[in-house]
Amino acid sequence: MSTTTQPVPFLKGHGTENDFVIIPDPEGRLDLTPAAVARICDRRAGVGGDGVLRVVRSAAEPAARALAGEAEWFMDYRNADGSVAEMCGNGVRVFAHYLRHAGLVKDGTAAGGAGEWLPVATRAGVRRVRFAEGGDVVVDMGAARLPAGPEPAVTVAVGERSWPALQVDMGNPHAVAFVGDLGDAGRLFDPPAVAPATAFPAGVNVEFVVDRGPRHVALRVHERGSGETRSCGTGACAVAVAAARRGGLDPARDGEPAVHTVDVPGGRLVVTEFPNGTITLTGPAVLVAEGTLEPALLG
Numbered sequence: 001m002s003t004t005t006q007p008v009p010f011l012k013g014h015g016t017e018n019d020f021v022i023i024p025d026p027e028g029r030l031d032l033t034p035a036a037v038a039r040i041c042d043r044r045a046g047v048g049g050d051g052v053l054r055v056v057r058s059a060a061e062p063a064a065r066a067l068a069g070e071a072e073w074f075m076d077y078r079n080a081d082g083s084v085a086e087m088c089g090n091g092v093r094v095f096a097h098y099l100r101h102a103g104l105v106k107d108g109t110a111a112g113g114a115g116e117w118l119p120v121a122t123r124a125g126v127r128r129v130r131f132a133e134g135g136d137v138v139v140d141m142g143a144a145r146l147p148a149g150p151e152p153a154v155t156v157a158v159g160e161r162s163w164p165a166l167q168v169d170m171g172n173p174h175a176v177a178f179v180g181d182l183g184d185a186g187r188l189f190d191p192p193a194v195a196p197a198t199a200f201p202a203g204v205n206v207e208f209v210v211d212r213g214p215r216h217v218a219l220r221v222h223e224r225g226s227g228e229t230r231s232c233g234t235g236a237c238a239v240a241v242a243a244a245r246r247g248g249l250d251p252a253r254d255g256e257p258a259v260h261t262v263d264v265p266g267g268r269l270v271v272t273e274f275p276n277g278t279i280t281l282t283g284p285a286v287l288v289a290e291g292t293l294e295p296a297l298l299g
């Protein structure tokens with residue numbers, strides 16, 4: 001890996017306005033430091049984004065080799081502050097959309113064609129992505145992991161207000177709090193306080209949720225490493241599972257899928273939890289621009 005002295009191509013994309021700078025680096029030549037990621041994601045002095053998606057062949061990325069399986073491509077996801085995260089639900093949908101846009105996966109007959117599942121390696125393991133009719137991108141997120149007990153075990157606080165929250169692991173950590181009104185969470189400039197701190201030694205994404213109707217919720221999210229964002233795919237899945245359990249639904253017990261509509265500030269996602277535990281996340285993925293990053297941004 002080397003530090004670049006040449007402009008580096010990038011694209012910009014988003015999924016329900018969770019926005020990413022996509023950096024194609026198929027052979028893994030780029031030394032993308034945390035400081036460089038933070039400069040690129042800066043909304044005034046950089047391109048701006050909630051995170052970076054570095055697109056690298058699994059075979060060219062030491063971090064991916066052990067976990068990539070059959071996945072040719074590895075999503076090297078970074079938060080806006082430069083930190084690494086295990087998984088990004090909107091990011092992996094935008095990542096797959098980019099692969100198809102760039103002709104890096106075949107359209108129609110091989111993995112990546114309409115209706116077929118494209119494996120993508122992430123730090124949380126392989127996730128499979130499918131392009132649906134109408135332009136939506138579906139990702140099989142695997143199963144949620146919940147704490148053993150029935151009651152929320154953690155507390156989320158903003159200023160003087162606090163709420164019980166459910167811990168949900170979607171490959172990355174979430175704390176889901178049901179609130180009376182999404183405005184109750186205030187301006188969310190700072191990370192909400194979560195207690196006990198030992199519950200999330202590597203930090204946590206915090207979702208605030210309200211009911212909108214039967215199997216229909218809305219959320220705001222404060223993301224670890226990125227601040228408040230307009231959407232979070234793993235967060236939407238965590239919220240759907242929390243809403244299902246709260247409403248007495250458990251697909252494994254009931255033998256039928258639970259489908260939840262999750263409104264986010266940047267649009268709408270659909271989350272389906274199947275009786276075998278698998279969760280799918282469906283929503284749009286959009287590319288909006290491309291250009292080059294100046295070497296000074298990369299450092």
Ligand SMILES: N[C@@H](CCC[C@H](N)C(=O)O)C(=O)O
Pocket residue numbers: 018079084085086087088089090091172173205223224225226229231232233234235
């Ligand atoms: N926005 C993403 C989640 C990105 C990672 C998260 N900030 C973390 O640190 O775990 C999504 O769509 O899931």
